[in-house]
Amino acid sequence: MNTLPYFVSFAMTIIGLGTTSPPSAAVADITGTWELTIHYPPPAGDYLATYILKQDGKKITGTYQGAGMCEAGARGKTCRQIALASPWNSVSHMYGPADVTGTIKAGDVVLSVTVKGSEARFTGKVSSPTIMNGTMKSTSDQPRTWSAEKKMK
Secondary structure (H helix, E strand, C coil), X not given: CCCHHHHHHHHHHHHCCCCCCCXXXXXXXXXXXXXXXXXXXXXCCEEEEEEEEEEECCEEEEEEEEEEEECCCHHHCCHHHHHHHCHHHHCXXXXXXXXXXXXXXXXXXXXXXXXXXXXXXXXXEEEECCEEEEEEEECCEEEEEEEEEECCC
């Protein structure tokens, strides 16, 4: 039996050449304000929310404020533009604030929030310092995709 391939693989792992995670994923920091969209099929429109997150190692805490549903393309603007321009008149209702808890490990993020008795669990990936996306599962609905963009100051 030729043991050279096993030895080479073991040596590469020890010196760091065999890792599968990019270095940037290991140092992901999601502290900040995130504009999150849960994507629903028409005619429902997207659900908009803001997450203010604080990361302490692998632990995530924060607050959630949801802007509700809005119709995509209303007056030629995106839901996000409408909600930011006048959230009280442009969306069906507001939710929150509510506490957010979660974890992050090598770019894999898990966030949980409970609003009006319904728990939502967000799992996903941090794909850049300002972009996250994944799948949301709720106790009151079927799984949905979500995307988030970090607001820059």
